[in-house]
Amino acid sequence: MLIHWFRRDFRLRDNPALHAAHTDGNGRVIPVYILSDWQGSHRWSGPARQATLCGALRSLNGQLESLGTRLVLRRGDVLPELERLLRETNAEALYFNRSPDPAGRALEQRVEAMARTCGVRVRGFHEVTVFEPDRVLTKTGHPFRVFTPFSRAWLQREPPAPLPPLKPFAPAPIPLPSLPLPTLADWGLGSAPAILEPGEPAAHRRMETFLGDPVFHYAGERDLPALDATSHLSADLRWGTLSPRLLVQRTRDALAHAGTAARREGARKFLGELIWREFYMAVLWHWPDVLDWEFQPRFRGLKWDAPGTAFQRWCEGTTGFPLVDAGMRQLAATGWMHNRVRMVVSMFLTKDLHMDWRHGEAFFMRSLADGEIASNNGGWQWSAGVGADAAPYFRIQNPWTQTARYDPDGSYIKRWVPELADVPPGLLTKAPSSALAPGYPLPMVDHAREREITLDRFAALAR
Ligand SMILES: Cc1cc2nc3c(=O)[nH]c(=O)nc-3n(C[C@H](O)[C@H](O)[C@H](O)COP(=O)(O)OP(=O)(O)OC[C@H]3O[C@@H](n4cnc5c(N)ncnc54)[C@H](O)[C@@H]3O)c2cc1C
Missing domain, CATH: 3.40.50.620 (HUPs)
Incomplete structure (x- = not known):
């Protein structure tokens, strides 16, 4: 056997x-x-x-x-x-x-x-990925440190075709003892968030639904957290209930049959996100110490504040920044958070609360159904401004402007922060001077002030 x-x-x-x-x-x-x-x-x-x-x-x-x-x-x-x-x-x-x-x-x-x-x-x-992490290399045989050339080199390779379906198995010659399938109680854990149905059949249904039409609108809608415009395939890719090769093959088919330039752009953008996943896997493969250290050595001595009640408020979604709180509550309720909002909450933790990205990284891993070591580390180091091809440290997103741009009518916020259901959307896009609603806190920090502190801390190390 x-x-x-x-x-x-x-x-x-x-x-x-x-x-x-x-x-x-x-x-x-x-x-x-x-x-x-x-x-x-x-x-x-x-x-x-x-x-x-x-x-x-x-x-x-x-x-x-x-x-x-x-x-x-x-x-x-x-x-x-x-x-x-x-x-x-x-x-x-x-x-x-x-x-x-x-x-x-x-x-x-x-x-x-x-x-x-x-x-x-x-x-x-x-x-785990379409190409083995040490296959996509520069012309001189080195790993890529930056996404765009990695993506170009990735796209030049022909992905291997998926394998044919399996035939039935031969019965085991001897009955083997096996434990019952596990439950959360086996780890002493209580109730779970409302995660998406796990497993291969559900993953295939999600893939078919997404590639049927939403993929063609992905480029224009993927950044709007109020819409259900992304694939929700991250946990399937993380747990291997969906083959990345199969997904890429099906995405390329969709691209080939998109019809119009706008629809092609949707499928192309989606393929690009799958390549980001492959990029971060390659980064982790070649530089496994990113799990301990900033990818950019010059930022390894950054000053961070100790996590205390401020970190707790971030975890609970009671910062007084509606978009941040909505994201953190979506995470607690579903084990998933929209990508745009992951960027907002992670930048808020590192740049507004000055907390070490490793605290956020660990909290995300504990809370996400799709917690993927490479992508999570890559995402956190990107937001903190210290990673491979990260956001430059001085480009600090303003949570209020992000709200105006990506949730202008407040529908995402209102879904996850019900206290704010009756607040006019215009009031959610700038720092309020008095409470927006009973029981909802005032913003815990002044974004403009914290931004300056972050810039000073980075400037002390940047050359
Ligand atoms: C701070 C932070 C932490 C993150 N942690 C994780 C994580 O633990 N696990 C995880 O899978 N993704 C992570 N991401 C990336 C991204 O947010 C999720 O992959 C995406 O939101 C999952 O939803 P979806 O499947 O609907 O994505 P879609 O938009 O439909 O994208 C399709 C697939 O592409 C991949 N992908 C999309 N965006 C990225 C990205 N920026 N980096 C790497 N892969 C990407 C994912 O596998 C995703 O399922 C993180 C991003 C940030 C900013």
């Missing part, structure tokens, strides 16, 4: 390691997932994330059952659990898809060493 170790690739369609195991073993594959204990206690774990994991596993098991097998679920440290399973099943080989982040890469090296000691063959594959 061969073993496929699921990690963050919870799908059957276009799953390279699973497909190879199925082919090499003539369907004799034991699909395994190991729930690690650290997942419950890690500072980046939270209910939205764990609920997505539970739902994705449940759905994956259903998919596997439809092909005549089921998921073998174990719990504990990956290394001893996998070793036990290799021995229990007398496995010939272990297949898995490689992880893009440093902890995942270190783990798979230990797993490979362990398997070889057991005399088991190991095969690692790539699935």
Whole structure:
């Protein structure tokens, strides 16, 4: 028998390691997932994330059952659990898809060493991005530090075609003990936000719906958080319930059949966002220390304020800045936040409250269903003005102007901050001098003043 170790690739369609195991073993594959204990206690774990994991596993098991097998679920440290399973099943080989982040890469090296000691063959594959992170390089063979040339080089390559669907599996020769599918309670977590339905079938429905028409309006509407104009595929890409290769292939098809220049622009812009994801994965791959340090060395000594009640108010969405509060409450309620608003709240935390981007990064990872180490780190370093191809530090977004531009009639704000339901939209786009509504706080800082403080702190280090 061969073993496929699921990690963050919870799908059957276009799953390279699973497909190879199925082919090499003539369907004799034991699909395994190991729930690690650290997942419950890690500072980046939270209910939205764990609920997505539970739902994705449940759905994956259903998919596997439809092909005549089921998921073998174990719990504990990956290394001893996998070793036990290799021995229990007398496995010939272990297949898995490689992880893009440093902890995942270190783990798979230990797993490979362990398997070889057991005399088991190991095969690692790539699935997280369309191209392996070390394939898109400059002409001189170096990784890109800036998005636009990366994107150009990415677009010049021909994406690999997705794999054909899997045939049914051969039944397991021996019944293997497996734990029941997990629930949030297994990690001592209570209720979860209203996340989107996890799993491969739901991901495909979302993709079809989005590529059916909204993608053609994406360029003009993607920045307006009141509209439901983006794909909502981020958690699917994060948990591997959707193949990035398949999504890119389908997006290119949409582009080819867009019809008009305006509609083409929508599909092109969407493809561009998928490439941003690939860029940040490549950055993390080549510079894994971005998880600890600013990508731009000159900003490594920046002065930050200690997180205290101000950080708490940001987390809770009670800053008195309506757009910031709406975003933070959308995050708490749904485990997702609109990209434009992610930019606003992250810039507010780093530039108006002067808090270290790492606090925001960790809070997002705990709260997001789509928490993706590379994109989240990239997004935070971008907003803080310290990352790869980041917003220049002196270009500090004004939360009031952002509101006027992206939520002019206040409908996004009013949806998430009901206290402000009756406030005329014009009053939401500038700092008020008296309370906007009973129970809603005054802005906790003066944006113009804090902007100057930020500029001084950066200027002290910038050359
Ligand atoms: C501070 C900050 C933190 C972020 N954290 C994450 C995160 O943890 N996980 C995550 O997937 N995205 C993150 N993003 C990027 C972006 O906000 C989300 O990908 C997007 O909002 C998800 O919604 P969607 O699927 O509807 O996106 P769409 O607009 O439909 O975009 C399609 C896909 O492209 C990718 N994408 C879009 N924008 C970006 C971007 N700026 N960077 C990288 N990939 C992008 C995502 O995979 C997304 O699903 C972050 C952005 C910021 C500013």
